[in-house]
Amino acid sequence: MEDPRWDTSRFDVDYWRKFEGLLAHARSLGILVSVIFYTDGARPGSYPFARDLALPSQEELLYYQYAAARLAAYSNVMWDLTNEWHLFRTMDWVEAVGAYLRSCDPYGHPLSVHGCNEFPFRRSAWADFAAYQSWDEDGGYAFMLHNRHKQVETGRRMPQINEEYGYEDHYPRGWGEDRVAPARNAESRRRIAWEIAMAGGYQTTGESAANGLGGWLNGLGDDSMTMLQGYRHMAAFFESIPWWTLEPMPELAGGNMCLAHPGQRYVVYLPEGGRLQLSLPAGHFRANWYNPRTGEATQSKPGAGPGVLTIRAPDRKDWVLHVWRDRLG
CATH class of the missing domain: 3.20.20.80 (Glycosidases)
Structure with missing residues (x-):
């Protein structure tokens, strides 16, 4: 009208x-x-x-x-x-x-x-x-x-x-x-x-x-x-x-999409899986792979720093790597 x-x-x-x-x-x-x-x-x-x-x-x-x-x-x-x-x-x-x-x-x-x-x-x-x-x-x-x-x-x-x-x-x-x-x-x-x-x-x-x-x-x-x-x-x-404690820090994950609270927690999103290198400070860290398609999490091998954690996604689909400091380590 x-x-x-x-x-x-x-x-x-x-x-x-x-x-x-x-x-x-x-x-x-x-x-x-x-x-x-x-x-x-x-x-x-x-x-x-x-x-x-x-x-x-x-x-x-x-x-x-x-x-x-x-x-x-x-x-x-x-x-x-x-x-x-x-x-x-x-x-x-x-x-x-x-x-x-x-x-x-x-x-x-x-x-x-x-x-x-x-x-x-x-x-x-x-x-x-x-x-x-x-x-x-x-x-x-x-x-x-x-x-x-x-x-x-x-x-x-x-x-x-x-x-x-x-x-x-x-x-x-x-x-x-x-x-x-x-x-x-x-x-x-x-x-x-x-x-x-x-x-x-x-x-x-x-x-x-x-x-x-x-x-x-x-x-x-x-x-x-x-x-x-x-x-x-x-x-x-x-x-x-x-x-809310995380900040975008792709430089810690070789340019991959990464949110981090350095020394405490890291979240990396891989759209097509693949191999990842994540820089970690001194300490022991736990890790899992989160499947964004199903909501399921699978435990991954732990890592220790200082150094670079090298890890590969389960397949070529998209995956989320979650790494956090092990308080008991």
Whole structure:
């Protein structure tokens, strides 16, 4: 509809109550919800406020203030100022709305803005994490490691998140590089998720509901959707260790993807198995191979330092080597 005749002086209370119900249910399941304010300028009639302003109007700011007043009390809320800001909004608009929403939220929920493969708000006081959209392998290890380093250079650390790197079985035509199946199957998404984690980053993902029914979020998915099974194994692995103490240190593993707390713990991801050399300091260390496809761990030979631990993966599939200091050694 070109002109749905929006009334920006009033809010649809029933809709907001429905959204509050969604947040409450998600909270009961331990799920965080990214509240994305939709400002897609490419679809006529989809947004009630003026799109051609360099700064937000008072009515638009009221929209964000109302959202904070109703939703900020939910502990599982994260704010995302808009989708694709670089296509429909100016940097000044983002800065103004980001600062305003921050001032409206007494609980300080995490706040960012969804955009592209650059995040020009690294130093902005309102931004709590850097959000990117970089699809497929281009948004994997090298991309996220580069952005992590750029953030560190500012002297202001914040999480780096690739919010959109392609969905399970999603093959749009005319954009998205016109990829075809099985380029974005569950296996490829799982591998990229591991790459992002090994760069010290985070990711969000989803499925395309290509079966015509829907997906996990509406309960209408089917057995063809398997991506989150692999993600469950990744989450279980990192939740079993103090992951927040680890830093990307590929130089300790011959350039391989490596997270480390030097002298205490090492995690190395090998996308195609193979032989690995890991530099260890003095001490005794235990090790196992974690299968990211099944979630199973197999004990490996222990190592001792100082020196180089040389070890080979069980086969040419992807594997995770986990090495940690043996407190009894």
